[in-house]
Amino acid sequence: FRIREEPGDHQVTHKIIFPVTGPDGQIVGEKTHKSGNAKAGPIQLYPWGVLKKDGLICLVNGEPSVWRAYEAGYRNVLACTGGEQNFKAEWAGHFQGKAVRIAYDHDETGRKGTERTAGLLHGKAASVECVVWPGETPEKHDVEDWLNAGHRLEDLTFRPWEPAPK
Secondary structure, eight states: OEEEEEEETTEEEEEEEEEEEOTTSOEEEEEEEETTEEEOOSOOEETGGGGGSOSOEEEESSHHHHHHHHHTTOOSEEEETTOGGGOOGGGGGGGTTOEEEEEOOBSHHHHHHHHHHHHHHTTTSSEEEEEEOOTTOOTTBOHHHHHHTTOOGGGSEEEEOOOOOO
């Protein structure tokens, strides 16, 4: 990725620009993060290379949570560049036989995205578990916040996902 500094409203603005790759590793675009806002490129899983690794996969809400998890020593963490509700059905096959934990944001968007993503992975992934945020967790809290508060991913509780009865 690249970091670019630009002058803005009496302060320096930092932009983090990173390549977005497809499942074959080829660059298909880029995404820019600036002051908590992101300029979207093509929606992809980030980083795709995680799916080539063995072990438990953890899906999180966005690239900053991936970066924070990586900084904390976790290497099997990935996100959808379009947000929690944009996981594509065609990606599910890439999770064949993998154990997956979904730790999306503690808010309505995260809850809806968790259900949608878990439903798409069900029957393809070896197992799908969803985060159960502790009762005192503030709304909109995410993995980045959790790790910044001094916790570990292992401290979170996950429940096996089950389809809703019809």
